[in-house]
Amino acid sequence: MSSECGKLYVVATPIGNLADISFRAVEILKQVDLIAAEDTRHVKMLLQHYGISNKLISLHQHNEDKASAGLLEKLREGLSIALVSDAGTPLLSDPGMPLVKMVKDAGVDVVPVPGACALIAALSAAGLPVTQFVFEGFSPRTSSARKAFFSERLLCPITWVFYESSHRILASLKDMAEILPLDRQIVIARELTKLHETIVKTSLGEALKLVEDDANMRKGEFVVIVDGAAIDKKEQIITPEQEKILRVLLGECSIKTAVALAVEITGVRKKLLYQAALDMEKAKEA
Template structure:
């Protein structure tokens, strides 16, 4: 039997789809806390009933977390054990809870994570893309102009990038990715993770939209997009061999300015690195 301590805020991860992914420790903690704060009490009640967890629930979501936080802190100060859960996955990972955790720690209240499912980690681990360095970007902006601006700011990021996206925006998001990132940049589309119709599909930024266009059933559900990072620059001149080759070929046909811009667009290297390399070559007597 799992024992709990009083006056502690437990952050409890819940399944992202398959109910069997709920850990034994998580279930035992939730059975013994005094109160469970959750995004949607009706949604969470279905999960809790499945595991025979009968504890009081209180709504805690993005629209009320500022006002609900002081109430939960008071319960914790009184020595009650409080659990925070999200609708699915690990609390605070693209879910409410940050003000509560920050305030609890500032007040000297112990915060304990009960780890478990997390959609971004599940998708990353199965993507086949580099996992040693990655950046989670949550949901991209809803509007295309803002979305493209966000993608433009991330175009030269060397770390693997992870996004969440909803079914009704997935095609628009893939289109905007294709407008900003080099077409050969690898992308993995993870859909409905741990659920019956789970699919994890490897593609490229240039082909992903057409792939889903041909398969309407692949446009339904919840998505995690795992995008390969920009090629790492070599220490010598800032460009990897493939980027150098593209720049040399373009310099033979285009002006320096155009060659640099196209190299950056095609390969994902920064314009500054391509420009510095081109100038160095010119100073050495040409690009050849």
């Protein structure tokens, strides 16, 4: 690709406190020819705060495929573009992936400009293990899908994290309480870096009660962090959903192949799945 092409900068913006933006990010936003934003009205407030008047263009989930092609052409013409989301680091549960993929595939430079991220901010203050963690994006919208989502993660041995909205946080915790033990440690982080920032580490049962009793705990944007399952619990049982997956695979594959695939899909230990597969085969023969 010609060196005359412009560059796409993936720029992290504040998640609440406007001071949480890097000097580099401000300079990049001032210098680029275009700023592609999820919500131009929202980003305009940030730009005005820092005296930035660059041209804004809309890039959201409903137009990003078509808009991405147009932005790639502008990069090929030599223009530089900054990609920003409403808050935090783009692509983490925000639009932008089609654009970044298209630009990378075209051989045009994509430059990260790191900064605020609600996920990392919450993990840093959670007090739960973070050497390994799984980020799940937003939880499903319906109760049945959420329960399946939580069932699949019941025995996950490492910390897992998801985003939740204010109008679903209570329902989400209620669904979780039907699947996970009420003594499982979780962290609820809301309104990070804002005036009413709250980070609570407690048991699932206590967290549910807190959110039920306090209307303020149902306001804002949420990061929910869940402690991994204890090793002994992970080794003793598999969930009904994991058992169903294994049973379906056994109907199509050998035990060895079915177990290997089930390990990849569920993350459950091979030894536990292999024993479950043997038990299923014995039950069929009986």
